[in-house]
Amino acid sequence: MKIRRIRSDLLASNMYLVAEDSGVLLIDPCRAFDLPETVRPDFVFLTHEHYDHISGVNLCRDRYGMPVICTARCDERMGNSRTNMARYFEAFCRMQVGLDAEVPADFEPNYVCRADETFEADKEISWRGHRVRLLLLPGHSPGSSGLWIDGHLFSGDSIFARQETVLRFPGGSAVDWEKISLPKLCALPPDTIVYPGHFDPFPLKEWMAYL
Amino acid sequence: MNALNEYNRIFRETFGVSEDALNEDFTFNGVAVWDSVAHMSLISSLEDAFDVMFDVDDILHYGSYFHGIEILKHYGVEF
Numbered sequence: 300m301k302i303r304r305i306r307s308d309l310l311a312s313n314m315y316l317v318a319e320d321s322g323v324l325l326i327d328p329c330r331a332f333d334l335p336e337t338v339r340p341d342f343v344f345l346t347h348e349h350y351d352h353i354s355g356v357n358l359c360r361d362r363y364g365m366p367v368i369c370t371a372r373c374d375e376r377m378g379n380s381r382t383n384m385a386r387y388f389e390a391f392c393r394m395q396v397g398l399d400a401e402v403p404a405d406f407e408p409n410y411v412c413r414a415d416e417t418f419e420a421d422k423e424i425s426w427r428g429h430r431v432r433l434l435l436l437p438g439h440s441p442g443s444s445g446l447w448i449d450g451h452l453f454s455g456d457s458i459f460a461r462q463e464t465v466l467r468f469p470g471g472s473a474v475d476w477e478k479i480s481l482p483k484l485c486a487l488p489p490d491t492i493v494y495p496g497h498f499d500p501f502p503l504k505e506w507m508a509y510l
Numbered sequence: 511m512n513a514l515n516e517y518n519r520i521f522r523e524t525f526g527v528s529e530d531a532l533n534e535d536f537t538f539n540g541v542a543v544w545d546s547v548a549h550m551s552l553i554s555s556l557e558d559a560f561d562v563m564f565d566v567d568d569i570l571h572y573g574s575y576f577h578g579i580e581i582l583k584h585y586g587v588e589f
């Protein structure tokens with residue numbers, strides 16, 4: 300299994316390609332990327348509904364015919380440009396300090412998209428011989444989740460190496476985070492490597508030590 | 511709906527403050543909890559409650575409790 304990261308031009312969010320045999324699964328696709336013709340685009344997984352993580356969803360479906368999977372709350376909220384934050388993206392970027400705050404001129408303030416398949420409870424699927432766990436991780440947003448495969452966790456904006464999880468965006472919840480998501484993350488194998496929605500990968504242990 | 515009551519409720523809930531704190535000192539630059547993340551929450555709650563859609567410039571210049579009332583008046587909200 301191979302993992303490749305592509306940084307988007309929207310707050311430098313991370314898109315990931317996970318490849319096995321000739322199949323590829325995409326996580327949080329961004330607006331501009333190309334897949335080689337020799338790969339089979341299997342499916343798209345979304346970690347949460349925020350615009351910087353879903354900007355390539357419509358492209359994936361139109362160009363590659365890929366089904367899109369995410370939580371039911373994520374699906375519902377990304378169908379509205381207020382709850383997926385596309386409407387506030389420019390203002391937020393211009394107020395941000397510390398992140399690459401260039402606002403691309405062609406970003407879409409009215410962007411919306413929908414999923415093809417949703418889940419409302421933790422779920423296991425199999426993909427090209429791998430056991431894939433989809434975990435609800437509400438807190439950063441109501442629709443947040445993570446994908447765990449063979450010791451790799453794609454965590455969206457739920458955890459970062461040495462930074463507290465941002466729980467104060469519209470719809471964020473400190474209570475859900477503490478009751479539902481934290482215990483679940485702490486129960487994962489400690490040698491898991493985390494692939495976050497921004498910045499570089501890190502060992503889950505490092506995050507646990509920081510808690 | 512009394513607009514001022516609703517306006518105050520959104521500020522109290524967004525920033526976790528009591529009504530006494532909402533005065534001319536309650537500004538983006540003057541209040542530590544009013545950062546860019548809280549700002550997005552505030553703006554989206556206001557848009558929801560008053561059924562308005564702010565221009566980007568108004569979102570960026572929504573810098574104080576009192577100035578915000580003036581901005582909302584431009585969008586037809588009566589206080």
Ligand SMILES: [Zn+2]
Binds near residue numbers: 456
């Ligand atoms: Zn996010």
